[in-house]
Amino acid sequence: MKALIIIPAFNEEGAIISTVQDIMKNAPSFDYLVVNDCSRDSTKELLDESGYNHVNLPVNSGIGAAVQTGYIYAYRNGYDCAVQVDGDGQHDAAFLEKMLEELQRSNADMVIGSRFLENNGFQSTGLRRVGIRFFTWWIRVLTHKTITDPTSGMRLANRRILHEFALSYPKDYPEPESVVSILKKGYTVKEIPVEMRARSSGESSISMKRSVYYMIKVTIACWLAAMSGK
DSSP states (O other), X not given: OOEEEEEEESSOTXXXXXXXXXXXXXXXXXXXXXXXXXXXXXXXXXXXXXTOOEEEOSSOOOHHHHHHHHHHHHHHTTOSEEEEOOTTSOBOGGGHHHHHHHHHXXXXXXXEEESSSSOOBOOOOHHHHHHHHHHHHHHHHHHSOOOSOTXXXXXXXXXXXXXXXXXXXXXXXXXXXXXXXXXXXXXXXXXXXXXXXXXXXXXXXXXXXXXXXXXXXXXXXXHHHHHHTO
């Protein structure tokens, strides 16, 4: 299968080079595209100097727009599937081949890399795990499906999902909302165990204050996605 890795990056000067190197070493059958979301640090300069495959968004547009740019690129260029790998070094590229094997074996529409199936590797902070468990419960209420790691960005999507996401994708905090949307439309989602790492540099965009907004916004967005997907 022709597979693309989408790497959204915003102010990831400390991790973006090692992230791409990890992909080139451990997922050589995948192509990759870094989507630089108008970083204010030296991310763009590092990518330009390295010669790594990348596009630069003219304005900071948020994680959703950056990832959707990758989906549009993948769909228009004939890729069979695409997977997101964050530019901060948290996602281990060694698991991508296993995700691709599962996509082909199970004929699923999406395969999510879950850190909670075997509870190995970095498990996120205690507060965020509470939020993740809430969204697992909320998604089960809305779709009758269990997704153990609904905030995982490490998601491999087939061409049908590429088309869906190229047309419409949530602007911010997109993972729970978008998985509700595709489940309600009848697509199949599988999970396999992966190990993730702590962020190697930089800071998360979700502060304590924004965590409250995140919980409220995503809870409502998931409900709306469930209603519109019926």
